[in-house]
Amino acid sequence: MTTQSVPKTSPQVRPSVAKPARLARFLAGPWPWMLPALFMLMLFRLYPILSQFYYAMTDMRVQNLQEFNFVGLDNYRFLLEDQFFIDTLLFTFFFTFAGVLLQWVIGFGLALLMDQPLQGRTFFRLGIMASWVISSLIVGYTWRLMLHEGNAGVLSAWLMELGYEDPVRWLSAPDNAQYSVIAVNVWRSTAYTMVFMLAGLQTIPRDLLEAATVDGANLWQRLVKIKIPYMRQLIAINVVFITIATFNVYEQILVLTRGGPGRATETVSLKMYETAFGSLSSGSLGLIGRGAAMGNIMFLFTLVFALAYLWLTLYRKGDEA
Amino acid sequence: MTAMTSLLRGLFYFFFGPLLRLAEQIINLPRNLPRGIRWVRNHPGRTLWYVANHFIALGVTVIFVYPLVWLLSASLKPPFEIYREPLRLIPSAVQTDVYDEILRAGDFPTYLNNSVLYSTGASLLTLLLAVLAAYGLSRYRFSGKRTLMILILAMQMIPGLVTVIPMYILMNQLGLYNTQHGIILLYSTLQIPWTIWVMKGYFDTIPVELDEAALIDGASRLRALRQIILPLVAPGIAASFLIIFMARWNEFALANALLSNPQLHPLPVGTFRLLGPDEADFRLTAAASLVNIVPILAVFAVLQRFLVSGLASGAVKG
Numbered sequence: 001m002t003t004q005s006v007p008k009t010s011p012q013v014r015p016s017v018a019k020p021a022r023l024a025r026f027l028a029g030p031w032p033w034m035l036p037a038l039f040m041l042m043l044f045r046l047y048p049i050l051s052q053f054y055y056a057m058t059d060m061r062v063q064n065l066q067e068f069n070f071v072g073l074d075n076y077r078f079l080l081e082d083q084f085f086i087d088t089l090l091f092t093f094f095f096t097f098a099g100v101l102l103q104w105v106i107g108f109g110l111a112l113l114m115d116q117p118l119q120g121r122t123f124f125r126l127g128i129m130a131s132w133v134i135s136s137l138i139v140g141y142t143w144r145l146m147l148h149e150g151n152a153g154v155l156s157a158w159l160m161e162l163g164y165e166d167p168v169r170w171l172s173a174p175d176n177a178q179y180s181v182i183a184v185n186v187w188r189s190t191a192y193t194m195v196f197m198l199a200g201l202q203t204i205p206r207d208l209l210e211a212a213t214v215d216g217a218n219l220w221q222r223l224v225k226i227k228i229p230y231m232r233q234l235i236a237i238n239v240v241f242i243t244i245a246t247f248n249v250y251e252q253i254l255v256l257t258r259g260g261p262g263r264a265t266e267t268v269s270l271k272m273y274e275t276a277f278g279s280l281s282s283g284s285l286g287l288i289g290r291g292a293a294m295g296n297i298m299f300l301f302t303l304v305f306a307l308a309y310l311w312l313t314l315y316r317k318g319d320e321a
Numbered sequence: 322m323t324a325m326t327s328l329l330r331g332l333f334y335f336f337f338g339p340l341l342r343l344a345e346q347i348i349n350l351p352r353n354l355p356r357g358i359r360w361v362r363n364h365p366g367r368t369l370w371y372v373a374n375h376f377i378a379l380g381v382t383v384i385f386v387y388p389l390v391w392l393l394s395a396s397l398k399p400p401f402e403i404y405r406e407p408l409r410l411i412p413s414a415v416q417t418d419v420y421d422e423i424l425r426a427g428d429f430p431t432y433l434n435n436s437v438l439y440s441t442g443a444s445l446l447t448l449l450l451a452v453l454a455a456y457g458l459s460r461y462r463f464s465g466k467r468t469l470m471i472l473i474l475a476m477q478m479i480p481g482l483v484t485v486i487p488m489y490i491l492m493n494q495l496g497l498y499n500t501q502h503g504i505i506l507l508y509s510t511l512q513i514p515w516t517i518w519v520m521k522g523y524f525d526t527i528p529v530e531l532d533e534a535a536l537i538d539g540a541s542r543l544r545a546l547r548q549i550i551l552p553l554v555a556p557g558i559a560a561s562f563l564i565i566f567m568a569r570w571n572e573f574a575l576a577n578a579l580l581s582n583p584q585l586h587p588l589p590v591g592t593f594r595l596l597g598p599d600e601a602d603f604r605l606t607a608a609a610s611l612v613n614i615v616p617i618l619a620v621f622a623v624l625q626r627f628l629v630s631g632l633a634s635g636a637v638k639g
Contacts, residue, residue: 033457034469037450037513044510045476048487055487065493110381116374119327126625127382130389133621134614135571137589141596141610142388145395145603150404152603154391157407187385248480251573251589258599269482276486277578292486299483306478310471 049299055292062276062286075293084263085271089297092247092267095182099246102186104239107193112223114194115201125195132191139188140255147171147180147256174264177257181265184256185249192245193238200234201227233312240309244302268298328375334361335372389614396420396607403603419608429612431584432591436616438501439576439587440569443508447565448558450509451516456546458517459524460532470518477514482574489578499582507575512565523557524550559627563620570617588613 026032056075060068079085114125131139146154147170156167171177204227212222228235250269253259259266259274276291361368390410395403396419398412423429458466481488488507489498497503527550535545551558573589580586586594592609595601621628 030457030461030463030466033461034454037454037517040450040506040510041473041476041513044488044491044507045479045484048484048491049479051490052484052487055490060490062489065490113374113378113381117371118374118378119331124378124382126622128385129621129625130618131385133567133617134389135573135589135617137571137573137593138610138613141592141606142392145392145606146388148603152403152407154407161408191385244478244480248482250482255593273482273485273574273578276489288486288490295483295486299479302479302483306475309478310475313474314471 052292052295052299055289056296058289060288060292062288065288068289071289075290078290079293079297085294087263088266088268088271091178091263091265092269094178095185095249095265095267096243096247098182099185099189099249100239100243102182103190103193103242103246104235106186107190108197108235110190110194111197111201112227114198125198128194129191131188132195136188136249136251137255139184140252143180143184143187143252144171144256171257172261174261177261177265181253181256184252185246188252189242189245193242196234196238196241197231200231204230236312237309240305240312244305247301247305248298268294272298328372328379331368331372331375334358335368392607392610396604396611398604400604419602419604420612423605423608423612427595428583428586428591429588429609432586432588433612433616435501435585435591436570436587436589439504439508440566442505443511443569444562444565446505446509447512447516448561451513451561452520452546452551452558454513455517455520455524456550459521460529460542470521473514473517477512477518481511481572485575485578488575492579499580499585501585504576504579504585507579508569508572511572512561512568516561516565519561520554520557523554527553556627559624563624563628566620567617570620 057070057072058068059071059074110128114121118124145152148154149156149167149169149172151157153167153170155170159168169176170180208226208230209222212226217225248269249267250273253265253267253270254273257265259270272291272294275294276286276288278286394410394412397415397417398409399414399416402409402413458470492498492503492507495503497506531549531553532542532545535549536542540548571589572587573593576587577590577593580590583591583594592613595609596606
């Protein structure tokens with residue numbers, strides 16, 4: 001929607017005259033508005049994504065970024081032959097699957113609850129959302145205190161009150177630690193699904209639900225026959241979002257268990273960070289190249305879901321047209 | 322508080338509804354009873370549902386709020402009470418010495434300053450870049466626009482953590498490693514795609530005629546945007562600001578990798594360096610956590626009313 005129309009330059013006009021006209025047309029177009037943002041996105045978002053594929057094929061170390069050798073696919077080969085990494089990958093999938101399932105079921109349930117006539121709905125909604133507002137690092141610290149296995153642990157104290165004899169090893173037994181980190185992540189992220197789904201539920205036309213009620217549809221039928229089909233698309237998008245977020249969880253696990261005991265709760269993100277940057281105590285070698293290979297594995301997993309999301313939005317656009 | 326009073330009201334109707342009905346028959350109460358009581362009398366099943374919902378909502382809210390309340394309590398308790406009476410929420414005596422330790426002696430004031438600087442700077446820069454781009458995308462028609470929108474959206478789907486390693490190398494190459502402007506520049510790019518989408522959604526709801534009127538009156542497009550369009554999309558700006566600010570305030574992984582100078586650490590990194598990944602002092606952990614979350618909860622409390630509309634429009638349009 002350019003406001004000034006530029007007269008077409010005839011072939012006799014010298015190019016030096018035509019140039020400013022083209023520049024003027026460019027300046028009056030959409031690109032000057034978008035260029036700053038696009039430049040920043042390309043430099044800080046797109047270029048890292050692309051360059052990571054190159055770094056993953058080198059033996060670069062964090063101590064010296066200038067000197068490195070090209071090693072081809074060695075980093076990937078090493079990772080796929082490493083049983084520890086396969087275990088980490090499997091736990092990450094388990095963590096993601098269980099986390100997404102619980103987040104969605106609980107989050108959708110809460111959204112349905114919040115969609116009912118409730119006095120003080122804002123109070124409930126904000127209370128639940130507090131867990132989502134604070135940082136995952138602090139969520140990790142909070143639950144590390146809550147799950148303390150000594151006398152000070154609140155959850156153990158509650159169980160003692162209920163007559164439970166032995167203190168539960170929330171974080172020091174491998175199985176329990178896995179369930180604990182999943183539960184903490186669900187506690188932290190469920191509010192997002194609730195808000196997202198609540199926004200969707202409130203777009204359902206009230207007439208539709210009332211008509212169904214008049215026709216004798218009960219609560220369950222209204223849920224399964226109207227609400228869920230109506231929000232199918234939104235549900236799919238939400239599941240994609242929370243899958244990506246859960247797959248990339250880092251801070252909570254770092255603080256809660258640091259991947260332990262042993263490697264029971266180590267996710268790919270933890271291992272990537274540790275391999276590349278490490279902490280002094282862990283004697284990390286700062287293997288940036290190998291870390292980049294893990295980053296690419298995470299990227300490809302994320303990309304699958306990102307493409308699924310794009311497909312969903314495009315499909316929706318097509319639906320509407 | 323309204324929640325509590327309403328809950329009590331609901332409970333009252335539920336339990337005393339039948340009694341009132343009986344009393345009505347016995348002493349011949351006037352016909353025009355309060356509407357609520359009559360409704361409860363006529364719909365016992367729905368009343369039960371209504372009351373039960375309040376109980377469930379209250380229980381769930383407690384699960385989500387209790388850890389934070391307990392955190393506050395633990396940070397104020399005398400040390401011995403943490404181990405002897407972990408369930409006690411109201412401390413027998415209030416001790417604020419850990420807060421003194423954190424806020425006076427340590428580097429926490431610096432961290433707090435840095436966090437405010439990074440979050441605010443990055444949020445404003447994100448908004449500036451994204452609003453301009455969104456305006457261009459909303460007001461011009463050009464070939465490849467849809468593809469561009471989709472590519473922008475795709476970029477938002479990739480979390481920053483996935484590319485922390487190449488970002489570290491890039492920042493070193495650009496000489497931005499360990500600098501405040503470097504982290505602000507990088508931070509400002511993380512939420513640009515999402516903000517573009519949300520703000521384009523808002524701009525699309527504003528009629529083009531408004532711009533055109535301003536242009537005819539001789540204003541430049543930039544001036545039309547600033548003086549006429551922006552005030553109309555203020556709720557969207559507020560919602561976007563809240564989301565970006567929250568994300569930046571809480572960011573840890575990138576800052577931890579890109580800032581090694583303790584004087585430049587934002588709060589989460591400073592907290593992590595103070596407490597470490599292993600056992601730390603209970604009250605110190607609780608107090609440091611609270612210093613992290615109180616500012617963001619305050620910002621959230623002020624701006625949250627814009628969030629529902631903002632998130633909903635972003636999500637539903639998504």
